[in-house]
Amino acid sequence: MTLDRTTTIDGLLPEALRLDFPYLAQELNGHPLAYLDSGATAQRPRTVLDAERDYLERSNAAVHRGASTLVGTSTTAFEDARATVARFVGAGLREIVWAENATDAINIVALGMADAAAGLGGPEAAVFRLGEGDEIVVTEAEHHANLIPWQRLAAKTGATLRWIPVHDDGTWGIDDAASVIGERTRLVAFAHVSNVTGHLAPVADVAELAHRHGALVLLDACQSVPHRPTDFADLGVDFAAFSAHKMLGPTGIGVLYGREALLDALPPARTGGSTITTVTMESASFLPSPQRFEAGTQPVSQAVALAEAVRYLDALDMQRVHEHEGALAELLVDEVAGIPGIRLLGPAAGVERAALASVDVAGVHAHDVGQFLDSRGIAVRVGHHCAQPLHRRLGLRATTRASAYVYTTPDEIRRFAAALAEVRGFFGIDA
Amino acid sequence: MSDLSGLYQELILDHSRRRIGDGELADPHATHHELNPTCGDEITMGVRLDASGTRVEAIGWVGDGCSISMASASALTELATGADLERVRQLIDGFRSMMRSQGAGEADEDLLGDAIAFHGVSKYVMRVKCAMLSWVALEACIAAASAGSAASSAPTTTT
Numbered sequence: 355m356t357l358d359r360t361t362t363i364d365g366l367l368p369e370a371l372r373l374d375f376p377y378l379a380q381e382l383n384g385h386p387l388a389y390l391d392s393g394a395t396a397q398r399p400r401t402v403l404d405a406e407r408d409y410l411e412r413s414n415a416a417v418h419r420g421a422s423t424l425v426g427t428s429t430t431a432f433e434d435a436r437a438t439v440a441r442f443v444g445a446g447l448r449e450i451v452w453a454e455n456a457t458d459a460i461n462i463v464a465l466g467m468a469d470a471a472a473g474l475g476g477p478e479a480a481v482f483r484l485g486e487g488d489e490i491v492v493t494e495a496e497h498h499a500n501l502i503p504w505q506r507l508a509a510k511t512g513a514t515l516r517w518i519p520v521h522d523d524g525t526w527g528i529d530d531a532a533s534v535i536g537e538r539t540r541l542v543a544f545a546h547v548s549n550v551t552g553h554l555a556p557v558a559d560v561a562e563l564a565h566r567h568g569a570l571v572l573l574d575a576c577q578s579v580p581h582r583p584t585d586f587a588d589l590g591v592d593f594a595a596f597s598a599h600k601m602l603g604p605t606g607i608g609v610l611y612g613r614e615a616l617l618d619a620l621p622p623a624r625t626g627g628s629t630i631t632t633v634t635m636e637s638a639s640f641l642p643s644p645q646r647f648e649a650g651t652q653p654v655s656q657a658v659a660l661a662e663a664v665r666y667l668d669a670l671d672m673q674r675v676h677e678h679e680g681a682l683a684e685l686l687v688d689e690v691a692g693i694p695g696i697r698l699l700g701p702a703a704g705v706e707r708a709a710l711a712s713v714d715v716a717g718v719h720a721h722d723v724g725q726f727l728d729s730r731g732i733a734v735r736v737g738h739h740c741a742q743p744l745h746r747r748l749g750l751r752a753t754t755r756a757s758a759y760v761y762t763t764p765d766e767i768r769r770f771a772a773a774l775a776e777v778r779g780f781f782g783i784d785a
Numbered sequence: 786m787s788d789l790s791g792l793y794q795e796l797i798l799d800h801s802r803r804r805i806g807d808g809e810l811a812d813p814h815a816t817h818h819e820l821n822p823t824c825g826d827e828i829t830m831g832v833r834l835d836a837s838g839t840r841v842e843a844i845g846w847v848g849d850g851c852s853i854s855m856a857s858a859s860a861l862t863e864l865a866t867g868a869d870l871e872r873v874r875q876l877i878d879g880f881r882s883m884m885r886s887q888g889a890g891e892a893d894e895d896l897l898g899d900a901i902a903f904h905g906v907s908k909y910v911m912r913v914k915c916a917m918l919s920w921v922a923l924e925a926c927i928a929a930a931s932a933g934s935a936a937s938s939a940p941t942t943t944t
């Protein structure tokens with residue numbers, strides 16, 4: 355990878371890095387593409403695409419199955435990828451479990467807890483056993499991926515699902531959390547950064563509060579790990595989930611982080627080959643983490659490509675990525691705030707937010723807003739962003755979201771704002 | 786912008802503002818709720834037949850959605866009100882095949898009248914569902930109304 359550090363996007367990241375992303379060179383409806391939908395899925399640099407192909411051309415073989423030289427090569431590549439990802443988030447080697455995506459990672463915990471409640475897992479799984487009188491706490495702002503698995507767990511175990519309420523701007527704070535988390539709380543699950551509001555949760559404070567009440571903490575880190583230096587041990591969370599495709603990596607692979615002792619005690623919800631020590635006709639005993647959770651053939655080339663994405667981000671330096679996005683977030687808020695008829699969700703100007711902005715345009719449905727932007731070459735996300743309860747709470751059904759990443763330029767943010775300012779006029783709504 | 790005005794023809798924007806049929810219908814023979822789960826757009830449609838049970842006497846709907854889905858409901862109400870059931874079925878079939886055309890061919894103006902303005906929408910794969918929302922609701926209403934007297938059918942998307 356060659357990064358030209360002389361010309362820069364807003365003085366922080368190399369301008370030339372855009373050349374690493376073939377996708378970005380496209381046109382959309384006759385305009386240069388402004389890809390402002392990285393919150394949904396990010397584009398991949400050529401090195402990541404090449405890493406996957408290179409692995410397949412030279413190293414592809416079964417992993418952890420057999421004893422040949424080839425299996426040695428593939429297994430080493432697979433486990434090196436795990437080590438690279440572990441280092442990136444402050445985790446130990448046995449604390450990183452491959453999943454299909456973040457949604458799947460959250461489900462591994464929720465389904466494992468349901469198994470524990472059903473009696474599986476022995477005495478060490480007691481910490482996961484929920485029942486009537488116990489409470490699972492989420493927030494009103496969660497992505498469906500971090501809500502529905504807990505609804506199901508509550509339904510299976512008789513536990514009660516409660517939620518931390520959000521304010522009218524969609525944000526919440528430690529006081530709101532403290533009004534819900536208490537003696538009955540057994541698990542608190544929440545997003546580090548909201549994919550709708552860009553709000554940053556007070557993770558360490560919530561983890562401390564939850565632990566004081568003996569509750570476990572699961573962090574949905576989908577919108578944080580790709581965008582800011584993240585160390586799960588420092589944050590003090592017990593579990594965390596994120597997806598490769600939002601951090602310059604491939605689809606088909608996500609990560610479950612868990613504290614080693616907890617992962618070793620969590621019943622594996624999916625079982626089968628590669629997860630076991632001894633199998634008889636009656637029963638099986640399971641390997642420690644991570645193998646106990648990685649049933650069946652794994653997404654090996656995807657793991658290798660994810661590790662390459664991590665190396666790419668490391669080379670950019672996550673602190674710089676974070677500062678670059680901080681600057682873009684400020685610009686987004688500045689540009690959008692001045693447009694008549696626009697309601698910007700999330701933290702007020704001056705309060706830290708991720709480089710994403712969801713807006714409601716008075717009198718124009720989000721689909722129509724998105725279509726207008728599309729015609730100008732600007733790709734955004736429209737809809738409820740998998741957060742129906744949050745939208746309902748804010749009196750909305752759908753919003754339009756622009757989200758930035760390492761390759762996003764200030765010019766693209768300005769194009770978004772300029773086009774947004776024209777939308778109401780186009781649809782005949784008085785400015 | 787020529788591209789976008791092919792999608793948002795004046796007739797569509799006009800219907801999205803006029804919203805013919807907007808409002809709950811009294812004494813419907815059938816009602817149906819239809820939801821587009823990807824965007825949350827929804828419509829609850831009521832249909833009342835005439836005394837003979839063979840003609841649509843009135844349509845009323847309550848909906849929340851984008852300009853395409855609301856305009857489509859409005860155009861549908863204008864077309865189908867007063868039509869006999871056989872014609873309504875033809876309208877639904879005709880509208881559906883136009884929406885599946887991906888912009889190809891000519892829309893059947895004799896059958897669909899003003900609703901041919903939606904032909905341009907069929908090129909936008911992600912918007913076809915918006916245009917179809919009210920027509921799917923109408924289809925369910927007609928099926929329920931002609932099957933029995935006062936029937937109410939459940940949404941097609943359930944838990």
Ligand SMILES: Cc1ncc(COP(=O)(O)O)c(C=O)c1O
Pocket residue numbers: 393394455456457458497499500545547548549574576577597608740
């Ligand atoms: C906050 C948040 N949580 C969870 C998810 C689910 O990620 P995935 O669909 O990759 O499992 C997403 C992305 O859509 C997200 O933004």
